[in-house]
Amino acid sequence: MSSNRPTEVPDELVAALLPPLDPPPVLDVDTLLAWFASLDPLRRGLRAPSTWRAYAVDLTHFGEWCTLQGRDPLPAAPETVADYLSAQVESFSIATLQRRLAAIAVAHGLLGVPSPTDTEHVGLVWRGLRRVHGPGRRRRRVDALETRGLVDLLAPLEDTVMDHRDRALLVLGFAGALRRSELSALDVTDVVAEPERLLVTVRANGSRDERVVELPRGHRLETCPVRSWRRWTEVARLTEGPAFRRMTKGGRSLRPERLGDRGVAEVVKRRTLDAGLDPSLFSGHSLRAGFVTAATRAGVPGVSIARQTGHRSAAALAACVREDRPFPGNPAAHVGL
Structure with a gap:
């Protein structure tokens, strides 16, 4: 029996079928949201609007860190992404950092360049951080400002x-x-x-x-x-x-x-x-x-x-x-x- 559900199109296939985007001029939430809004309907429809907004927030944070470190965020070197993860793991949950990895990967895909998240170096660092800082660890609780x-x-x-x-x-x-x-x-x-x-x-x-x-x-x-x-x-x-x-x-x-x-x-x-x-x-x-x-x-x-x-x-x-x-x-x- 045939199904009327459309087949999901992988990101890699979409990237191969459609031309790459020019990089956004700056990495802040408003500029990135406008960048995502300029996507063709096929690519934009792959994710919910809320996901695009989350990616804008994630990429803004990554961009701010890169600026402070004097590094390029888009495209980013594998060492940049690995160092970013290591620097942020005490401040953010593994789940949040995993979403930020996804945002970085998607942004590189839109540019039509290989994603540093797919490299062996980033993979090794990520697996090590998950093993040490994954679910079950006790997170440091900051003091309250009453x-x-x-x-x-x-x-x-x-x-x-x-x-x-x-x-x-x-x-x-x-x-x-x-x-x-x-x-x-x-x-x-x-x-x-x-x-x-x-x-x-x-x-x-x-x-x-x-x-x-x-x-x-x-x-x-x-x-x-x-x-x-x-x-x-x-x-x-x-x-x-x-x-x-x-x-x-x-x-x-x-x-x-x-x-x-x-x-x-x-x-x-x-x-x-x-x-x-x-x-x-x-x-x-x-x-x-x-x-x-x-x-x-x-x-x-x-x-x-x-x-x-x-x-x-x-x-x-x-x-x-x-x-x-x-x-x-x-x-x-x-x-x-």
Whole structure:
């Protein structure tokens, strides 16, 4: 009996049938999404839109690392990819790095050049990393930045463009319990400012899912989401495009490119260092973990916290809590011990 299902076309065959693309001028999320959107329907239809967006995020991170290392990302040498994996394995899961390998392979296929991911050198390094860092290993948990820690990070900030950007990023990241990828993906039009609140549309990278989080006006000027956001957009004269953008070397002026998720983490680390803290103990996730921990200590119900964070399970939400001191209302205190 014949089937009406179309036969899946392998990437290799598509690459052989269709002409290669010119490389994108830069590797950032917006440029890569436009590059993928220019694909012919056959190649674009091989993957879901959410997968193309995930690849754009992955390639942006790879490109930022290559820039810092003075290496070419497209096309990339096998040694570059192998060193990238080795450098990132302590920060990202094996599953995330596997997706980044796929993104690198697809990008090289679109250029019509051999992928470094297919070489023996990268294969040997990848197998070794999976053996040592694969499922079952205990990952290092970064410290949480609770409200007091956030205040400490904001205290040294002054009136420069970079300071206003970093203040808005840190405050919105904390109050919205946003992942660093979600902060990076924010556009100016995703944030609706009202007198007493911000309504922020959050899109998870690699997913069509979105949620709207409400950030109320704060009691203190330095930690107020509404005033931090308004001041940042006024100083930077932002009306559209990426909400958080890169700065020129030395932070003298604003660039049009989106601040990548790695850039978000670097803001957190730099500001913890300025506040006299050990930056090795913190990362972009520290804001999200800090919000969940502070809200849990305040007795906020888990369902309300999850509505803000977008967590879909109690176990995932609980993993964000840092239990370095007793929580109020601990059930063990109410069972007659």
